[in-house]
Amino acid sequence: MTDHSRQPRARTRVYDLERDGLTAPEARADLERVAEEFRIRVTPEMRGAIAEPADPVAAQFVPSAKELTTRPEELEDPIGDDAHSPVPGLTHRYPDRVILHITKTCDVYCRFCFRRETVGETGPLPEDQLTAALDYIAATPAIREVILTGGDPLTLSTRRLASVLERLSTIPHLDQIRLHTRVPVVAPERITDTLCHILRAAPTAWIVLHTNHAQELTPTARTAIARLVDHGIPMLSQTVLLRGINDSADALETLLRALTKLRVKPYYLHHCDLARGTSHFRTTITEGRTLMAELRRRCSGTMLPNYVLDIPGGHGKVPITADHFTQGDSPGHWRVTDRNGRTHDYRDPATR
Numbered sequence: 001m002t003d004h005s006r007q008p009r010a011r012t013r014v015y016d017l018e019r020d021g022l023t024a025p026e027a028r029a030d031l032e033r034v035a036e037e038f039r040i041r042v043t044p045e046m047r048g049a050i051a052e053p054a055d056p057v058a059a060q061f062v063p064s065a066k067e068l069t070t071r072p073e074e075l076e077d078p079i080g081d082d083a084h085s086p087v088p089g090l091t092h093r094y095p096d097r098v099i100l101h102i103t104k105t106c107d108v109y110c111r112f113c114f115r116r117e118t119v120g121e122t123g124p125l126p127e128d129q130l131t132a133a134l135d136y137i138a139a140t141p142a143i144r145e146v147i148l149t150g151g152d153p154l155t156l157s158t159r160r161l162a163s164v165l166e167r168l169s170t171i172p173h174l175d176q177i178r179l180h181t182r183v184p185v186v187a188p189e190r191i192t193d194t195l196c197h198i199l200r201a202a203p204t205a206w207i208v209l210h211t212n213h214a215q216e217l218t219p220t221a222r223t224a225i226a227r228l229v230d231h232g233i234p235m236l237s238q239t240v241l242l243r244g245i246n247d248s249a250d251a252l253e254t255l256l257r258a259l260t261k262l263r264v265k266p267y268y269l270h271h272c273d274l275a276r277g278t279s280h281f282r283t284t285i286t287e288g289r290t291l292m293a294e295l296r297r298r299c300s301g302t303m304l305p306n307y308v309l310d311i312p313g314g315h316g317k318v319p320i321t322a323d324h325f326t327q328g329d330s331p332g333h334w335r336v337t338d339r340n341g342r343t344h345d346y347r348d349p350a351t352r
Protein backbone atom coordinates (compact mmCIF):
# COMPACT_ATOMS: atom_id res chain seq x y z
CA MET A 1 0.00 0.00 0.00
CA THR A 2 1.36 3.43 -0.83
CA ASP A 3 1.70 5.74 2.12
CA HIS A 4 2.03 9.22 0.70
CA SER A 5 3.12 10.66 4.03
CA ARG A 6 6.38 8.72 3.59
CA GLN A 7 7.19 10.40 0.32
CA PRO A 8 9.13 13.60 0.70
CA ARG A 9 7.24 16.60 -0.60
CA ALA A 10 9.13 18.66 -3.13
CA ARG A 11 10.87 21.73 -1.89
CA THR A 12 10.16 24.99 -3.65
CA ARG A 13 13.23 26.13 -5.55
CA VAL A 14 14.57 29.68 -5.44
CA TYR A 15 14.62 29.49 -9.23
CA ASP A 16 10.84 28.95 -9.35
CA LEU A 17 10.17 31.89 -7.06
CA GLU A 18 12.41 34.07 -9.20
CA ARG A 19 10.72 32.94 -12.42
CA ASP A 20 7.37 33.89 -10.87
CA GLY A 21 8.71 37.35 -10.04
CA LEU A 22 8.59 36.79 -6.28
CA THR A 23 12.32 37.17 -5.72
CA ALA A 24 14.90 39.30 -7.52
CA PRO A 25 17.81 37.88 -9.52
CA GLU A 26 20.21 40.03 -7.46
CA ALA A 27 19.07 38.20 -4.33
CA ARG A 28 19.63 34.73 -5.79
CA ALA A 29 23.03 33.99 -4.23
CA ASP A 30 21.82 34.99 -0.75
CA LEU A 31 18.58 33.07 -1.12
CA GLU A 32 20.45 29.93 -2.14
CA ARG A 33 22.33 30.29 1.15
CA VAL A 34 19.03 30.67 3.01
CA ALA A 35 17.77 27.55 1.23
CA GLU A 36 20.76 25.60 2.54
CA GLU A 37 19.89 26.60 6.13
CA PHE A 38 16.10 26.50 6.13
CA ARG A 39 13.62 24.62 3.98
CA ILE A 40 11.42 26.44 1.48
CA ARG A 41 7.99 25.24 0.42
CA VAL A 42 4.91 27.09 -0.80
CA THR A 43 1.70 25.24 -1.71
CA PRO A 44 -0.23 26.03 -4.90
CA GLU A 45 -3.05 27.40 -2.72
CA MET A 46 -0.76 29.92 -1.04
CA ARG A 47 1.03 30.67 -4.31
CA GLY A 48 -2.38 31.60 -5.68
CA ALA A 49 -3.15 33.78 -2.64
CA ILE A 50 -0.08 35.95 -3.25
CA ALA A 51 -1.17 39.09 -5.08
CA GLU A 52 2.23 40.75 -5.31
CA PRO A 53 5.80 40.27 -4.06
CA ALA A 54 6.27 40.96 -0.34
CA ASP A 55 2.53 41.13 0.38
CA PRO A 56 1.30 39.58 3.67
CA VAL A 57 1.11 36.08 2.19
CA ALA A 58 4.36 36.25 0.20
CA ALA A 59 6.31 37.57 3.19
CA GLN A 60 5.36 34.48 5.22
CA PHE A 61 6.63 31.90 2.71
CA VAL A 62 9.05 33.54 0.28
CA PRO A 63 12.56 33.57 1.76
CA SER A 64 14.48 36.76 2.37
CA ALA A 65 18.19 37.50 2.75
CA LYS A 66 17.32 38.94 6.17
CA GLU A 67 17.11 35.34 7.42
CA LEU A 68 20.90 35.22 7.22
CA THR A 69 21.09 37.70 10.11
CA THR A 70 21.31 35.89 13.42
CA ARG A 71 20.99 37.89 16.61
CA PRO A 72 22.79 36.68 19.73
CA GLU A 73 19.55 36.03 21.61
CA GLU A 74 18.15 33.78 18.90
CA LEU A 75 18.05 30.15 19.96
CA GLU A 76 18.03 26.78 18.25
CA ASP A 77 15.20 25.64 20.50
CA PRO A 78 13.43 28.94 21.24
CA ILE A 79 10.62 27.58 23.36
CA GLY A 80 12.64 24.89 25.12
CA ASP A 81 10.75 21.87 23.78
CA ASP A 82 13.85 19.70 24.17
CA ALA A 83 14.20 20.40 27.88
CA HIS A 84 10.87 18.73 28.68
CA SER A 85 11.06 15.64 26.51
CA PRO A 86 10.65 12.40 28.50
CA VAL A 87 10.86 10.29 25.30
CA PRO A 88 11.66 11.33 21.72
CA GLY A 89 8.75 13.03 20.00
CA LEU A 90 7.01 14.07 23.22
CA THR A 91 7.08 17.38 25.14
CA HIS A 92 5.57 17.23 28.63
CA ARG A 93 5.77 20.64 30.29
CA TYR A 94 2.34 20.98 31.91
CA PRO A 95 0.98 18.11 34.00
CA ASP A 96 -2.33 17.56 32.20
CA ARG A 97 -1.21 17.79 28.57
CA VAL A 98 1.56 16.66 26.25
CA ILE A 99 2.70 17.60 22.79
CA LEU A 100 3.22 14.69 20.43
CA HIS A 101 5.47 15.68 17.51
CA ILE A 102 3.89 13.21 15.18
CA THR A 103 5.72 14.38 12.04
CA LYS A 104 8.30 16.97 11.13
CA THR A 105 6.84 17.65 7.72
CA CYS A 106 4.75 20.72 6.81
CA ASP A 107 3.02 21.66 3.57
CA VAL A 108 4.55 25.12 3.77
CA TYR A 109 7.65 26.32 5.59
CA CYS A 110 6.92 29.60 7.34
CA ARG A 111 9.89 31.93 7.35
CA PHE A 112 9.38 32.78 11.06
CA CYS A 113 8.76 29.21 12.27
CA PHE A 114 9.75 28.64 15.92
CA ARG A 115 10.71 25.06 15.03
CA ARG A 116 12.58 25.95 11.85
CA GLU A 117 15.71 24.10 13.00
CA THR A 118 13.87 20.79 12.99
CA VAL A 119 10.88 20.95 10.65
CA GLY A 120 11.25 19.00 7.43
CA GLU A 121 14.15 16.94 8.81
CA THR A 122 12.28 13.69 8.53
CA GLY A 123 8.70 12.61 7.92
CA PRO A 124 6.49 10.82 10.45
CA LEU A 125 7.78 9.78 13.87
CA PRO A 126 9.29 6.29 13.46
CA GLU A 127 7.07 3.44 14.68
CA ASP A 128 9.25 2.47 17.66
CA GLN A 129 9.33 6.08 18.92
CA LEU A 130 5.60 6.47 18.38
CA THR A 131 4.99 3.32 20.40
CA ALA A 132 7.26 4.56 23.19
CA ALA A 133 5.46 7.92 23.24
CA LEU A 134 2.02 6.26 23.37
CA ASP A 135 3.24 3.94 26.12
CA TYR A 136 4.38 6.96 28.15
CA ILE A 137 0.98 8.63 27.69
CA ALA A 138 -0.84 5.43 28.62
CA ALA A 139 1.30 5.06 31.75
CA THR A 140 0.73 8.67 32.87
CA PRO A 141 -2.88 9.12 34.01
CA ALA A 142 -2.37 12.81 34.78
CA ILE A 143 -2.29 13.44 31.02
CA ARG A 144 -5.80 14.37 29.85
CA GLU A 145 -5.00 15.96 26.53
CA VAL A 146 -2.65 15.12 23.65
CA ILE A 147 -1.64 17.90 21.30
CA LEU A 148 -0.61 16.65 17.88
CA THR A 149 1.80 18.99 16.24
CA GLY A 150 5.03 18.75 14.34
CA GLY A 151 5.51 19.73 11.75
CA ASP A 152 1.88 19.57 10.77
CA PRO A 153 -0.18 16.50 11.79
CA LEU A 154 -2.58 16.91 8.86
CA THR A 155 0.25 16.24 6.40
CA LEU A 156 0.07 12.59 7.52
CA SER A 157 -1.81 10.25 5.24
CA THR A 158 -5.42 9.70 6.27
CA ARG A 159 -4.61 6.08 7.02
CA ARG A 160 -1.70 6.89 9.30
CA LEU A 161 -3.61 9.65 11.08
CA ALA A 162 -6.56 7.30 11.60
CA SER A 163 -4.24 4.72 13.10
CA VAL A 164 -2.68 7.21 15.55
CA LEU A 165 -6.09 8.53 16.61
CA GLU A 166 -7.37 4.98 17.05
CA ARG A 167 -4.44 4.11 19.29
CA LEU A 168 -5.00 7.28 21.32
CA SER A 169 -8.69 6.42 21.69
CA THR A 170 -7.76 3.26 23.62
CA ILE A 171 -6.14 5.30 26.41
CA PRO A 172 -8.97 5.75 28.93
CA HIS A 173 -7.72 8.85 30.76
CA LEU A 174 -7.60 11.02 27.59
CA ASP A 175 -10.48 13.50 27.24
CA GLN A 176 -9.26 15.52 24.36
CA ILE A 177 -6.94 15.60 21.36
CA ARG A 178 -5.82 18.80 19.75
CA LEU A 179 -4.36 19.13 16.27
CA HIS A 180 -2.28 22.21 15.56
CA THR A 181 -2.34 22.69 11.82
CA ARG A 182 -2.05 25.05 8.90
CA VAL A 183 -3.45 22.58 6.37
CA PRO A 184 -7.09 23.81 6.16
CA VAL A 185 -5.70 27.12 4.88
CA VAL A 186 -2.52 26.20 3.00
CA ALA A 187 -3.71 22.91 1.47
CA PRO A 188 -7.51 22.96 1.85
CA GLU A 189 -7.97 20.15 -0.70
CA ARG A 190 -6.83 17.74 2.04
CA ILE A 191 -9.91 18.45 4.15
CA THR A 192 -12.07 15.69 2.76
CA ASP A 193 -15.22 14.22 4.27
CA THR A 194 -13.23 11.08 5.07
CA LEU A 195 -10.71 13.10 7.05
CA CYS A 196 -13.54 14.86 8.91
CA HIS A 197 -15.10 11.51 9.83
CA ILE A 198 -11.80 10.26 11.21
CA LEU A 199 -11.39 13.39 13.32
CA ARG A 200 -14.96 13.13 14.57
CA ALA A 201 -14.40 9.56 15.74
CA ALA A 202 -11.46 10.38 18.00
CA PRO A 203 -11.87 11.33 21.69
CA THR A 204 -13.05 14.89 21.26
CA ALA A 205 -10.70 16.31 18.66
CA TRP A 206 -10.18 20.05 18.44
CA ILE A 207 -8.41 21.78 15.60
CA VAL A 208 -6.24 24.80 16.27
CA LEU A 209 -5.74 26.55 12.96
CA HIS A 210 -2.55 28.55 12.46
CA THR A 211 -3.40 31.56 10.29
CA ASN A 212 -1.90 35.02 10.26
CA HIS A 213 -3.68 37.19 7.72
CA ALA A 214 -7.17 37.33 6.16
CA GLN A 215 -5.55 37.25 2.70
CA GLU A 216 -4.70 33.59 3.39
CA LEU A 217 -8.36 32.71 3.79
CA THR A 218 -9.12 31.89 0.15
CA PRO A 219 -12.61 30.74 -0.87
CA THR A 220 -11.33 27.13 -0.90
CA ALA A 221 -9.83 27.54 2.57
CA ARG A 222 -13.11 28.96 3.88
CA THR A 223 -14.96 25.97 2.43
CA ALA A 224 -12.51 23.56 4.10
CA ILE A 225 -12.98 25.28 7.47
CA ALA A 226 -16.76 25.17 7.08
CA ARG A 227 -16.57 21.45 6.28
CA LEU A 228 -14.66 20.75 9.50
CA VAL A 229 -17.05 22.77 11.64
CA ASP A 230 -20.09 21.25 9.89
CA HIS A 231 -18.75 17.83 10.90
CA GLY A 232 -18.88 19.00 14.51
CA ILE A 233 -15.18 19.62 15.01
CA PRO A 234 -14.59 22.61 17.27
CA MET A 235 -11.99 25.05 15.95
CA LEU A 236 -9.68 27.59 17.54
CA SER A 237 -7.05 29.72 15.86
CA GLN A 238 -3.55 30.82 16.63
CA THR A 239 -1.76 33.72 15.00
CA VAL A 240 1.82 34.88 15.20
CA LEU A 241 2.26 38.64 15.51
CA LEU A 242 4.56 39.49 12.60
CA ARG A 243 6.14 42.81 11.73
CA GLY A 244 5.18 43.97 8.25
CA ILE A 245 2.53 41.25 7.92
CA ASN A 246 -0.18 41.67 10.54
CA ASP A 247 1.16 44.24 13.02
CA SER A 248 -1.69 46.68 12.53
CA ALA A 249 -5.04 46.86 14.29
CA ASP A 250 -6.79 46.86 10.91
CA ALA A 251 -5.07 43.67 9.70
CA LEU A 252 -5.71 41.85 12.97
CA GLU A 253 -9.30 43.04 13.26
CA THR A 254 -10.06 41.87 9.71
CA LEU A 255 -8.53 38.46 10.47
CA LEU A 256 -10.34 38.05 13.81
CA ARG A 257 -13.70 39.03 12.31
CA ALA A 258 -13.20 36.61 9.40
CA LEU A 259 -12.31 33.76 11.74
CA THR A 260 -15.25 34.36 14.06
CA LYS A 261 -17.58 34.48 11.09
CA LEU A 262 -16.14 31.11 10.00
CA ARG A 263 -16.98 29.72 13.49
CA VAL A 264 -13.34 29.63 14.56
CA LYS A 265 -12.66 31.08 18.03
CA PRO A 266 -9.41 33.10 18.13
CA TYR A 267 -7.30 31.53 20.88
CA TYR A 268 -3.70 32.78 20.84
CA LEU A 269 -1.81 35.72 19.41
CA HIS A 270 1.80 34.66 19.83
CA HIS A 271 4.63 37.10 20.28
CA CYS A 272 7.18 36.03 17.64
CA ASP A 273 9.63 33.52 19.18
CA LEU A 274 13.42 33.88 19.16
CA ALA A 275 14.12 31.50 16.27
CA ARG A 276 17.32 31.99 14.28
CA GLY A 277 17.10 34.53 11.46
CA THR A 278 13.65 35.90 12.38
CA SER A 279 14.39 39.25 14.04
CA HIS A 280 12.96 41.20 11.10
CA PHE A 281 9.54 39.72 11.95
CA ARG A 282 9.63 40.51 15.67
CA THR A 283 7.68 43.42 17.14
CA THR A 284 8.36 44.86 20.56
CA ILE A 285 6.22 43.82 23.53
CA THR A 286 4.89 47.38 23.80
CA GLU A 287 3.81 47.36 20.14
CA GLY A 288 1.92 44.11 20.74
CA ARG A 289 0.23 45.41 23.88
CA THR A 290 -0.80 48.62 22.13
CA LEU A 291 -2.38 46.57 19.34
CA MET A 292 -4.24 44.38 21.85
CA ALA A 293 -5.57 47.48 23.64
CA GLU A 294 -6.87 48.82 20.34
CA LEU A 295 -8.47 45.45 19.48
CA ARG A 296 -10.20 45.41 22.86
CA ARG A 297 -11.70 48.81 21.98
CA ARG A 298 -12.88 47.58 18.58
CA CYS A 299 -13.88 43.94 19.01
CA SER A 300 -16.21 41.80 21.11
CA GLY A 301 -14.78 39.25 23.52
CA THR A 302 -15.84 36.44 21.19
CA MET A 303 -13.06 37.41 18.80
CA LEU A 304 -10.23 38.44 21.12
CA PRO A 305 -7.23 36.09 21.40
CA ASN A 306 -4.85 35.91 24.37
CA TYR A 307 -1.58 37.66 23.55
CA VAL A 308 1.14 35.35 24.87
CA LEU A 309 4.90 34.92 25.09
CA ASP A 310 6.56 31.53 25.22
CA ILE A 311 9.31 32.46 27.68
CA PRO A 312 12.67 31.64 26.05
CA GLY A 313 14.42 28.72 27.71
CA GLY A 314 11.43 26.44 28.18
CA HIS A 315 9.64 28.29 30.99
CA GLY A 316 6.23 28.04 29.32
CA LYS A 317 3.67 30.44 27.91
CA VAL A 318 2.38 33.45 29.81
CA PRO A 319 -0.19 36.06 28.88
CA ILE A 320 1.45 39.40 28.11
CA THR A 321 -0.38 41.32 30.83
CA ALA A 322 0.65 43.48 33.78
CA ASP A 323 0.40 40.40 36.04
CA HIS A 324 3.32 38.75 34.27
CA PHE A 325 5.27 41.66 32.78
CA THR A 326 6.97 44.51 34.60
CA GLN A 327 9.36 47.09 33.15
CA GLY A 328 13.02 46.25 33.69
CA ASP A 329 15.76 48.80 34.24
CA SER A 330 15.87 50.15 30.68
CA PRO A 331 13.33 50.65 27.87
CA GLY A 332 12.51 47.35 26.16
CA HIS A 333 13.79 45.30 29.12
CA TRP A 334 11.06 43.22 30.77
CA ARG A 335 10.93 41.11 33.88
CA VAL A 336 8.62 38.19 33.06
CA THR A 337 7.05 36.05 35.79
CA ASP A 338 6.29 32.46 34.74
CA ARG A 339 3.39 30.32 35.98
CA ASN A 340 5.49 29.05 38.88
CA GLY A 341 6.33 32.56 40.10
CA ARG A 342 9.92 32.59 38.83
CA THR A 343 11.15 35.67 36.96
CA HIS A 344 13.09 35.82 33.71
CA ASP A 345 14.56 38.63 31.60
CA TYR A 346 13.19 39.43 28.18
CA ARG A 347 14.55 42.14 25.89
CA ASP A 348 12.87 43.58 22.82
CA PRO A 349 14.81 43.21 19.56
CA ALA A 350 15.36 46.91 18.95
CA THR A 351 16.92 47.54 22.35
CA ARG A 352 19.54 44.82 22.74
Ligand SMILES: *Cc1c(COP(=O)(O)O)cnc(C)c1O
Nearest residue numbers: 091092093094097098099147317
Ligand atom coordinates in the same frame (compact mmCIF):
# COMPACT_ATOMS: atom_id res chain seq x y z
C1 LIG B 1 1.59 25.73 24.38
C2 LIG B 1 1.89 24.44 24.94
C3 LIG B 1 0.87 23.57 25.34
C4 LIG B 1 -0.59 23.91 25.20
O1 LIG B 1 -0.90 24.79 26.16
P1 LIG B 1 -2.24 25.64 26.15
O2 LIG B 1 -1.80 26.90 26.76
O3 LIG B 1 -3.18 24.84 26.95
O4 LIG B 1 -2.68 25.78 24.75
C5 LIG B 1 1.22 22.36 25.88
N1 LIG B 1 2.51 21.98 26.03
C6 LIG B 1 3.51 22.80 25.66
C7 LIG B 1 4.91 22.35 25.84
C8 LIG B 1 3.23 24.05 25.10
O5 LIG B 1 4.25 24.84 24.70
Ligand code: SF4
Nearest residue numbers: 106109110113151182
Ligand atom coordinates in the same frame (compact mmCIF):
# COMPACT_ATOMS: atom_id res chain seq x y z
S1 SF4 C 1 3.35 25.18 9.58
FE1 SF4 C 1 3.94 25.50 11.74
S2 SF4 C 1 5.57 24.02 12.15
FE2 SF4 C 1 5.33 24.17 9.90
S3 SF4 C 1 6.80 25.75 9.24
FE3 SF4 C 1 4.85 26.82 9.61
S4 SF4 C 1 4.98 27.51 11.77
FE4 SF4 C 1 6.55 25.91 11.46
